[in-house]
Amino acid sequence: MKRASIRLFALVVALVLTxxxxxxxxxxxxxxxxxxxxxxxxxxxxxxxxxxFTLSSPHRVVVDISNAQLAAALEGLxxxxxxxxxLRHARQNQRDLRVVLDLKQQISPRSFALRRHGxxxxxxxxxxxxxxxxxxxxxxxxxxxxxxVIAIDxxxxxxxxxxxxxxxxxxxxxxxxxxxxxxxxxxxxxxFKAKLVRTGDxxxxxxxxxxxxRKMRADLFVSIHADAFTRKDARGAGVYAVSSRxxxxxxxxxxxxxxxxxxxxxxxxxxxxxxxDDTLAGVLxxxxxxxxxxxxxxxxxxxxxxxxxxxxxxxxxVEQANFAVLRSPDVPSxxxxxxxxxxxxxARRLRDPSFQRRLAQKLSDGIVAHFTTRPPAxxxxxxxxxxxxxxxxxxxxxxxxxxAARYNVSVASLKRLNGINTSVIQVGQTLNxxxx
Numbered sequence: 001m002k003r004a005s006i007r008l009f010a011l012v013v014a015l016v017l018t019x020x021x022x023x024x025x026x027x028x029x030x031x032x033x034x035x036x037x038x039x040x041x042x043x044x045x046x047x048x049x050x051x052x053f054t055l056s057s058p059h060r061v062v063v064d065i066s067n068a069q070l071a072a073a074l075e076g077l078x079x080x081x082x083x084x085x086x087l088r089h090a091r092q093n094q095r096d097l098r099v100v101l102d103l104k105q106q107i108s109p110r111s112f113a114l115r116r117h118g119x120x121x122x123x124x125x126x127x128x129x130x131x132x133x134x135x136x137x138x139x140x141x142x143x144x145x146x147x148x149v150i151a152i153d154x155x156x157x158x159x160x161x162x163x164x165x166x167x168x169x170x171x172x173x174x175x176x177x178x179x180x181x182x183x184x185x186x187x188x189x190x191x192f193k194a195k196l197v198r199t200g201d202x203x204x205x206x207x208x209x210x211x212x213x214r215k216m217r218a219d220l221f222v223s224i225h226a227d228a229f230t231r232k233d234a235r236g237a238g239v240y241a242v243s244s245r246x247x248x249x250x251x252x253x254x255x256x257x258x259x260x261x262x263x264x265x266x267x268x269x270x271x272x273x274x275x276x277d278d279t280l281a282g283v284l285x286x287x288x289x290x291x292x293x294x295x296x297x298x299x300x301x302x303x304x305x306x307x308x309x310x311x312x313x314x315x316x317x318v319e320q321a322n323f324a325v326l327r328s329p330d331v332p333s334x335x336x337x338x339x340x341x342x343x344x345x346x347a348r349r350l351r352d353p354s355f356q357r358r359l360a361q362k363l364s365d366g367i368v369a370h371f372t373t374r375p376p377a378x379x380x381x382x383x384x385x386x387x388x389x390x391x392x393x394x395x396x397x398x399x400x401x402x403x404a405a406r407y408n409v410s411v412a413s414l415k416r417l418n419g420i421n422t423s424v425i426q427v428g429q430t431l432n433x434x435x436x
Contacts, residue, residue: 023067023068023069023095024044024045024046024047024048024065024067024068024069024122025044025045025068025069025070025071026042026043026044026045026065026068026069026070026071026072026097027043027044027045027071027072027121028042028043028072029041029042029043029072029073029074029077030043030159031077031078031079031082031084032158032159032201032202032203033081033082033200033202034200034202034204035199035200036129036130037127037128037129037130038082038083038084038107038127038128039125039126039127039128039158039202039203040084040101040125040126040127040128041123041124041125041126041159042065042123042124042125042126043072043121043122043123044068044121044122044123044124045071045121045122046122047113047115047122048065048066048067048068048113048122048124049065049066050063050064050065050066050111050113050124051063051064052064052109052111052126054109056106058102058103059103059104059105059106059107060100060101060102060103061100061101061103061107061109061126061128062098062099062100062101063098063099063100063101063111063124063126064092064096064097064098065096065097065098065099065124066095066096067095067096068096068097069097070089070097070099074087074089074099082128083103083104083105083107083128083130084101084102084103084104084128085102085103085104086101086102087099087100087101087102088100088102101126101128103128105130105131106131107128107129107130107131108128108129108130108131109126109127109128109129110126110127110129111124111125111126111127112124112125113125120159123159145378145379145380145383146378146379146380147191147192147193147379147380148191148192148193148219148220148371148375148376148379148380148381149193149194149195149216149217149218149219149220150186150192150193150194150195150218150219150220150222150367151194151195151197151212151213151216151218151220151221151222151331152179152182152183152186152194152195152196152197152222152224153179153197153198153209153212153213153221153222153223153224153325154172154175154176154178154179154196154197154198154224155171155172155175155223155224155225155325156171156172156175156203156225157172157176157198157200157201157202157203157204158172158201158202158203159203160172160203162175162225162226163226163227163228163341163342164228164341164342165226165341165342165344165347165350165351166344166347167347169341169347169350169351171225171226171228171341172201173201174226174338174341174350174351174356175224175225175226175338176198176200176201177353177356178224178338178356178359178360178363179196179198179224180196181356181357181359181360181361182194182222182224182360182363182364183195183196184360185360185361185363185364186364186367186368189364189368190380190384191375191379191380191381191384192368192371195216195218197209197212197213206324206325207324209223209325210324210325210327210328210331210333213328213331213333214328214330214331218331219331219332219371219376219379220299220331220332220333220334220367220371221325221326221328221331221332221333221334222333222334222335222336222363222367223323223325223326223333223334223335223336224336224338225335225336225337225338226337226338226339226340226341226350227314227337227338227339227340227341227342228340228341228342229340229342232342232343232344233343234314234340234342234343235312235314235339235340235343235345235346236311236312236313236314236315236339236340237307237311237312237313237314237336237337237338237339237359238304238313238314238315238319238336238337239300239301239303239304239307239318239319239334239335239336239337240300240318240319240320240321240323240326240334240335240336240337241293241296241297241300241318241319241320241326241333241334241335242293242296242320242321242322242323242326242327242333243293243320243321243322292328292329292330292331292332292333293320295332296326296332296333296334297318297320298370298374299332299334299366299367299370300318300334301317301318302366302367302369302370303334303336303363303366303367303370304316304317304318304366305366305395305397305398306362306363306365306366306369306393306395307336307359307362307363307366308395308396308397308427309362309393309394309395309396309427309428310355310358310359310361310362311338311339311349311359313396314337314340316396316397318334323335336363338350338359362393365393369392372390373390373406373407373408390407390432390433391430391431391432391433392406392407392430392431392433393428393429393430393431394425394426394427394428394429394430394431395427396427398425398427399423399425400414400415400420400423400425403431403433407433409433409434413434414431414433414434416434417431417432417433417434418431418432
């Protein structure tokens with residue numbers, strides 16, 4: 001009994017003298033508005049458990065964070081274009097922190113914690129998704145002669161700046177500017193409609209980007225990035241398609257690993273084949289993926305050819321790597337690295353609006369050239385194929401015979417239409433393509 005009493009006394013003393021665990025501090029609060037949701041991010045000094053629930057009359061979101069204290073100001077957040085009316089906080093149980101979001105309208109919340117990664121701290125992310133009525137397309141809204149839809153995905157965004165260049169140049173800003181120029185260039189061509197996956201400075205998870213492209217019923221998904229590498233002399237643009245077997249080069253493998261890490265910021269999605277048995281689903285997925293990869297490689301080659309007119313190419317062929325953002329089994333997808341933002345010379349060009357326009361125009365030319373020669377069934381391009389004014393801008397490596405084969409015309413008719421008497425052609429020269 002005496003020994004038991006001594007052990008019990010020692011345990012009580014230890015509990016009394018042991019200092020309480022240090023509270024996790026909320027060191028910063030950030031807010032982004034996306035077209036369909038608002039993201040609130042708490043930067044934490046360390047990991048913390050949390051619970052989230054909603055209340056009505058009026059609508060509120062309540063977040064309880066265990067053993068935490070607020071060290072950042074909630075005032076000053078720009079709430080004007082968000083569903084948040086205001087934020088309040090209070091202590092719970094002398095230990096926990098409660099944050100209340102007073103809402104202007106009903107939303108659908110989602111929350112998740114992210115562990116420290118790179119230069120990003122531990123974070124608590126709260127997404128408030130807008131409640132909107134589902135739009136129903138009528139037969140009249142879906143034209144038989146539809147546009148070819150191009151989904152343009154500006155990489156990174158929001159809390160993920162992407163690669164950094166000299167003078168604080170951020171990849172997320174450069175690629176959004178190029179994407180907007182690309183949208184403008186494509187929309188200037190008859191039979192095409194370009195849509196931006198990311199329209200502002202906010203983050204979209206990688207799987208959700210893929211899903212957005214599919215929801216747009218895109219004929220092509222183009223992800224725009226600006227490259228980075230450990231050596232500052234690395235330079236040149238590149239085009240990538242997905243590979244089911246992994247990367248085709250060490251550079252592609254490095255890039256895929258770096259870009260895929262962005263998915264640690266949150267989000268997921270997948271193709272739904274739940275109504276198929278395993279064998280049939282596997283066959284369908286394999287057939288779809290094979291056709292999609294082949295189409296992606298063809299489009300990538302057309303884009304790469306045009307890029308070579310306006311900038312140096314890192315590799316003169318379409319490379320393949322396991323980029324998460326390209327893993328759509330039914331939408332041809334390419335990733336374009338517009339140049340190395342870590343190269344001082346290329347960084348200067350990438351921040352130049354006039355170069356951004358020229359680059360976007362060549363990207364558009366490559367995309368348009370592919371779909372003009374291979375128009376999707378039921379599209380305006382397919383119906384009006386013979387009426388289109390087809391042109392081809394000569395890139396490095398082009399030959400008359402190669403151009404003729406690509407557009408399914410004879411070399412003689414190509415030379416006759418363009419007044420060419422020899423086989424000599426020049427990079428940057430534009431040729432009219434005869435009707436096939």
